Amino acid sequence: MRYLKRRIFQGLGAVLPNAWIPGFLSASLYQGPMKGVCTPLLNCYACPSALLSCPIGSLQHFAAAGNISWYAVGTLSVIGASVGRMTCGTLCPFGALQDLLYKFRGWKASLPHWTRYLRYAVLVGLVFVIPFLTRENWFSKLCPVGTLMGGLPWVTMNAGVRSMVRSMFWVKIAILLFFVTTSTMAKRPFCRAVCPLGAIFSLFNKSSFLQLAWDPDTCTKCGKCQQICPVDIRPDRNPTDPDCLRCLDCTLCPSLKLTTVFQRKPFGDAAFPVPVAGVPGVPRASAH
Amino acid sequence: MMGRPVAFLVTAVGAVSILFFGIFRKEIAEVLINGALLCLSCIGIG
Numbered sequence: 001m002r003y004l005k006r007r008i009f010q011g012l013g014a015v016l017p018n019a020w021i022p023g024f025l026s027a028s029l030y031q032g033p034m035k036g037v038c039t040p041l042l043n044c045y046a047c048p049s050a051l052l053s054c055p056i057g058s059l060q061h062f063a064a065a066g067n068i069s070w071y072a073v074g075t076l077s078v079i080g081a082s083v084g085r086m087t088c089g090t091l092c093p094f095g096a097l098q099d100l101l102y103k104f105r106g107w108k109a110s111l112p113h114w115t116r117y118l119r120y121a122v123l124v125g126l127v128f129v130i131p132f133l134t135r136e137n138w139f140s141k142l143c144p145v146g147t148l149m150g151g152l153p154w155v156t157m158n159a160g161v162r163s164m165v166r167s168m169f170w171v172k173i174a175i176l177l178f179f180v181t182t183s184t185m186a187k188r189p190f191c192r193a194v195c196p197l198g199a200i201f202s203l204f205n206k207s208s209f210l211q212l213a214w215d216p217d218t219c220t221k222c223g224k225c226q227q228i229c230p231v232d233i234r235p236d237r238n239p240t241d242p243d244c245l246r247c248l249d250c251t252l253c254p255s256l257k258l259t260t261v262f263q264r265k266p267f268g269d270a271a272f273p274v275p276v277a278g279v280p281g282v283p284r285a286s287a288h
Numbered sequence: 289m290m291g292r293p294v295a296f297l298v299t300a301v302g303a304v305s306i307l308f309f310g311i312f313r314k315e316i317a318e319v320l321i322n323g324a325l326l327c328l329s330c331i332g333i334g
Contacts, residue, residue, distance in 0.1 A: 029324065029325075029326055031324035035319075035323035036319050036320035045330070046331055052323075053320070057327060058322060058323070069310065071310025071311060071315035071316060072315075074303060074305075074306035074308070074311075077299070077306055077307070078307055080299075081296065081300045082300075136329070137329040137330075146329070150331050151330065151331040151332045151333075154326075154331050155331070155332075168332050168334075171332075204299065206295070207295035208299075209300070211292075261293050
């Protein structure tokens with residue numbers, strides 16, 4: 001139950017943007033004013049219960065029309081500047097699914113370091129350049145979140161949609177199954193290697209308002225932070241790592257804590273000698 | 289190290305400006321219409 005608070009937030013991230021239950025009951029799509037709001041999550045707006053719009057879908061739609069969605073870019077930039085990638089770690093439902101799948105016991109592997117750069121290629125290629133050139137939403141065509149939240153419910157509920165299923169649908173199913181399978185072996189493979197929304201938010205990790213702070217004076221370099229990290233990074237080596245989801249699991253360790261960009265000494269002034277075990281004048285660093 | 293606070297302030301001002309520019313261009317209406325239509329690409333049939 002160490003991560004109960006994060007699991008509750010991930011549950012809310014899955015339920016609240018998809019709270020239009022009549023959509024499932026009547027096999028219809030919500031068309032009210034909330035659909036004009038971009039969610040800070042990869043949450044498919046084709047899901048029958050989706051209340052909000054997918055920001056990547058909106059960016060693609062504008063790119064396919066030869067425009068830039070300043071509204072979607074601005075929304076994501078405001079969220080990124082505030083919390084960095086925190087929504088990926090604490091709210092994203094597909095991230096939560098991958099977290100749960102990794103709990104299956106079995107063979108585990110690490111993703112190669114270079115895979116982290118693929119998500120930027122996906123962002124530029126599949127969200128902007130290819131939709132602009134082909135006038136088609138190519139990321140949506142391949143998105144496993146769309147298959148899970150939009151494709152499977154619609155094909156199950158609606159005979160008309162079912163009759164329109166062609167080979168592309170099965171390609172999407174194969175992509176979804178690939179990520180479901182690899183999520184049991186590697187930590188969050190989709191978020192780390194593919195997610196274009198994560199690629200956008202990761203650009204803000206270094207300068208966002210909320211920051212992860214690391215205390216070199218108390219850190220023993222035990223590496224437990226990497227073991228519990230959902231994306232397999234060492235926050236003690238780089239607390240502003242672009243891969244960091246700001247899930248705050250590692251803040252169970254007293255050497256890591258959440259702080260703000262304006263806090264210059266989040267762990268206090270280590271330059272002054274701090275009394276340790278009744279010995280005045282002994283610096284904290286020498287206590288180990 | 290004033291770099292990060294300055295970078296945050298510049299980013300925050302830029303982000304809010306871009307957001308309001310998008311709202312000023314009435315892009316919310318287009319996002320709303322796009323979101324209200326069934327995305328066949330997302331489902332895998334378009």
